[in-house]
Amino acid sequence: MKRSFDNLAKAYTFLARITFGHLLERSQNHELKALGSDKCDRCLILGPGDGRFPSLTLAKNPELQIDSIERSPKMQEQTRARIQKLGKNYMNRYRHIADDTRQY
Numbered sequence: 001m002k003r004s005f006d007n008l009a010k011a012y013t014f015l016a017r018i019t020f021g022h023l024l025e026r027s028q029n030h031e032l033k034a035l036g037s038d039k040c041d042r043c044l045i046l047g048p049g050d051g052r053f054p055s056l057t058l059a060k061n062p063e064l065q066i067d068s069i070e071r072s073p074k075m076q077e078q079t080r081a082r083i084q085k086l087g088k089n090y091m092n093r094y095r096h097i098a099d100d101t102r103q104y
Contacts, residue, residue, distance in 0.1 A: 009074030012050045028053045032060050041065060046101045051079030058083060058090045069097045069104055 008015065016024055040061075045068040048054045054066055070076050076096055083090050097104065 005072040006074045048079050051082035055082040069101045071100045
């Protein structure tokens with residue numbers, strides 16, 4: 001199996017927080033207002049991490065459809081779990097592509 005973030009998945013949120021503080025979340029969320037415009041109905045996310053950004057993006061943009069590319073099955077699980085907590089309608093707007101972004 002190719003290398004992925006599976007080994008880091010459990011500790012990803014903690015490691016991101018101690019490495020970047022809240023900077024990672026702030027930078028990811030900075031442009032969410034632009035996604036809410038009527039010009040944007042689809043979004044591509046490369047490596048959604050633990051799912052914080054895609055779940056917040058779906059919650060703030062009720063018409064948005066997200067395609068997400070992530071190779072790590074464990075990171076995929078974390079993202080799906082976060083989005084499922086939002087409700088069924090949210091999972092219907094999220095499509096996961098299990099692939100390496102460099103190969104896609």
